[in-house]
Amino acid sequence: MNTLTARFMVSGLLFVFSIVTGIWLRNSGRPFGDILFTTHKLSAVATVILIGWSTYRIYKLGDLPETSILVVAITGALFLVLAVTGALLTFDKLASQVALRIHQIAPALALTSMGVSIYLLSVVDVARQIGAAK
Numbered sequence: 001m002n003t004l005t006a007r008f009m010v011s012g013l014l015f016v017f018s019i020v021t022g023i024w025l026r027n028s029g030r031p032f033g034d035i036l037f038t039t040h041k042l043s044a045v046a047t048v049i050l051i052g053w054s055t056y057r058i059y060k061l062g063d064l065p066e067t068s069i070l071v072v073a074i075t076g077a078l079f080l081v082l083a084v085t086g087a088l089l090t091f092d093k094l095a096s097q098v099a100l101r102i103h104q105i106a107p108a109l110a111l112t113s114m115g116v117s118i119y120l121l122s123v124v125d126v127a128r129q130i131g132a133a134k
Contacts, residue, residue, distance in 0.1 A: 008118045011050040015114065018043040019107050022086075032090075044086070048079050051114070058121050068120040075117045078110035 021040035025032055055072050058064065085103035089095045 005118075005122055007050055007054040008121065011047050011054065012111075012114060012118065014043050014047040014050065015107075015111065018047060019111070022107070030092075041086075044082070048083075051075070051079075051117075055117075055121070065120075068117070071113060071117050071120055075110060075113040078106055078113055082106045082110060 018040060021036060021043060025036055025040055028036065059069075081102065085099045085106065088099040089103055
């Protein structure tokens with residue numbers, strides 16, 4: 001496993017951790033505990049930063065297929081939706097059933113999209129390494 005793949009795997013684990021802490025937050029009810037709430041937000045931010053940095057590194061190498069770019073863009077949009085709906089849910093006046101439902105569904109979509117992104121970017125990386133070895 002190369003460094004880039006390891007970064008994506010760590011970001012996947014951070015995302016799963018963020019989902020687990022989010023479920024824990026939901027089950028603990030309001031008001032949210034400061035430590036748990038902060039842990040949830042920081043793990044989500046760390047996930048986005050690590051994915052963005054790793055994707056940027058691959059993009060700088062060039063020759064990314066359009067499919068990979070599209071799936072990574074969809075993943076980024078889903079993470080943005082998660083951040084916005086999560087922020088809305090922290091405020092009692094802005095928390096709506098629609099935002100809650102989107103925030104409950106989006107993690108599954110983001111996790112699926114991230115898995116496809118990791119696979120596609122790994123295929124590109126492996127193909128690049130094979131081409132460099134020739």
